[in-house]
Amino acid sequence: MKRYDENFKIEALKLSDEIGVKKACEQLNVNYGTLAGWRKQRVNKTKEGKNTDADIHKENSRLKKEIAELKNANEIQDQFGTFVAELVNEFSIAQIVRLRTSHFKVTCFRN
Known part of the structure; x- marks a missing residue:
């Protein structure tokens, strides 16, 4: 299993926000499920930090x-x-x- 550093993940998330998950996966040669998982983790972290x-x-x-x-x-x-x-x-x-x-x-x- 390939491990990615935090900077790569952050840049991958930015790119996926700009051009979409599928295209970002193709450009970065990252599995779709991996990038989708990073996006889900980001959403969960954001929700935890926000007060209702x-x-x-x-x-x-x-x-x-x-x-x-x-x-x-x-x-x-x-x-x-x-x-x-x-x-x-x-x-x-x-x-x-x-x-x-x-x-x-x-x-x-x-x-």
Whole structure:
């Protein structure tokens, strides 16, 4: 069985696209079934690499949802940052620490 390198296969496929499989086989002295098999493999590889429209729409919807969630998280962080800034402006750090330790359970690891 004769083995063909990748470059030869690629050029044979290009030629068969231009002039047809039968004529390309005659010019290149390649068995019709061999060239037809290469063409079929190329089609299968192309299909594997392509996403369907449904896949693209599904991914698009997922990404839109993720963007909305991230925007919401950013908004919450911005609001919290504003709250903390206003709190610091209104009270001294010492007052905030005293408030936290006297009204909230402090949890930490102690040895």
